[in-house]
Amino acid sequence: MYKTGSVSFDINAGRSNGRTTNIQFMTQDTGSAKLSFSFVKDGVPLPLSALDAKIVLLYADGSFYKKSLTLIDKVNGTAEYILSDEELTHYGTVKAEIKLYYTNGQSLVTSFFTFSIAKTLEDQNIVPTADYYIDDFETLRDGVTQTVKEISQTVGELREKFADLEAVETKKGSQEKADAVQANLDKHSKDKSNPHGVTKAQIGLSAVTNDVQAKKEDFDKHTSDTSNPHKVTAAQVGLDKVDNIKQADYYAFRQHDNNGERHTSKVEKDKWNAGQLFKLTEDNGLAKYLSGADFNTVTDTGLYYMSSVTTALNAPVNNNGYLFVHNYGTYAYQEYTSYSSSDSTSSGRRKFMRNKISGSDSWTSWREFESVEGAQSKVDVHADKTDIHVTKTEKDKWNGGQMTKLTKDDGKRTQLVNETDVLALSSGYYYANGTSVKNNPVVNDSSWFNYDVIEGDSGRKSIIAWRSHDNTLWHTTVHTDGVFKGWKRLITNNDFENPVWQNITLKNGATVGTRTPIYAKSGSLLLLRGHVRVDAEIIFGSIPVEYTPIGGAVVSVALSGTGGTANLIVYDDGDLKIKYPTPLDSNRLDGFYIDVSVPLQTGGTAT
Structure with a gap:
């Protein structure tokens, strides 16, 4: 596309x-x-x-x-x-x-x-x-040549700039000056007389006294003294609650540690940690009891017995019963079964469900579960409706009807895919662009075509093709064993009553006389009309080849301005010529009337 x-x-x-x-x-x-x-x-x-x-x-x-x-x-x-x-x-x-x-x-x-x-x-x-x-x-190549010229120009500019470098100081002179600076720097770094007057506060030693420190052997002796010379108490080191008694030895400790009756295992703790941690009922397994509670506020997962129930408290009915709540975050779901001591259908024993709308305080409406009795009663009523049910007679009639689809489900024609062979179509109604299918009545015609196909036995079928935009119709048959019999166009009264007239193309000095020379095709006749002024023996005009008879034609035409006739030659390439005029008075000859009809030969020449 x-x-x-x-x-x-x-x-x-x-x-x-x-x-x-x-x-x-x-x-x-x-x-x-x-x-x-x-x-x-x-x-x-x-x-x-x-x-x-x-x-x-x-x-x-x-x-x-x-x-x-x-x-x-x-x-x-x-x-x-x-x-x-x-x-x-x-x-x-x-x-x-x-x-x-x-x-x-x-x-x-x-x-x-x-x-x-x-x-x-x-x-x-x-x-x-x-x-x-x-x-x-x-x-x-021209672009590369231009690039080389630009590079050459840049090299020249660089040479001019490098010429200025002769005025720069030599390497030897720079080295002598650097050596002098290094000597002064070495002398200053070895000066320990504090020439800049730096104080101990400036270097972060303001709190350090200028006293003699303890010797290393005195310091080592103090650190190895275990007689508690500073009188440190148990409370000072966080051991005031520790009893100064002998602890259990390793073997006693191991015996206690391995006691499986007093201690739990990892498997047991994992089992308990994975268990249900939220109570769904009371501790005795009975339903949780709520009286006069608003159903909209009961959102924790569990089983409840609801007392003093009314629709004003957002219950589905005014009847006590059991409420089962499932909750997943904000997705609360409720099922309510009203209680009744009776087993009859008309009793209050009914079941409903609804859910809370996530992210809001709103709930959906209650939906009632259908009972077996209720469903059966509705089915019985439905079964008695003969206007919407069919009988065996009706089904037999429909089963004996046309079973092959001729159109799409909406009743419209089926569009053919590209490269579909029109002659291979099964019974049905189709349409396609003329250039997208094979064996179209007109080759390379991009118009839309409609195709009606009816199959027979032994490979026979009949096909009708309409060209949509001008209502032109062709028909064909595929005979026994798939023999194609060719397309035939249907001729209508319009082909004879309303021929399409077109101007003859004049040439070689020919001019229009009293009437414009024109041509048309009507059935198997070429129609010519008009008045042309031209000398004899020259090609004075032409028409399309598809309008000419095989082998050409010669017809007599009348002279204008004087009596007499001439021969009009229609060549099979479409050229037109006047020959052999026989005027009664050649001085008064004013042209030729080409009001004639020419039979069109089709199907080849005789042998």
């Missing part, structure tokens, strides 16, 4: 200032933005053989591309170019021209044209960078 913009060129030497087209692509038309070109010279298509076609594009941000065109039809002069995804990012107005390089050394350049690329909403913030792409070697 492509978004195509078409541009045509008339190759001549006429002056042109370029042209602005209405072609616009979007920055998201990736892989589908196509430019289609057609070339004409002297009124006929320009052949594109023995040449290389290039497109030159200059984008709004200065990006430059020169790339090859794809030649689609070299005989009829058509080509195309698909913009790359990178090129689509260079939005704005684009200037372009086409260059045709022939293998014999000649070249042609078209006038430039413009088109535009617009940004989509999601591409409003893209900032394109300038790109330069040339797939032509000669142009690339």
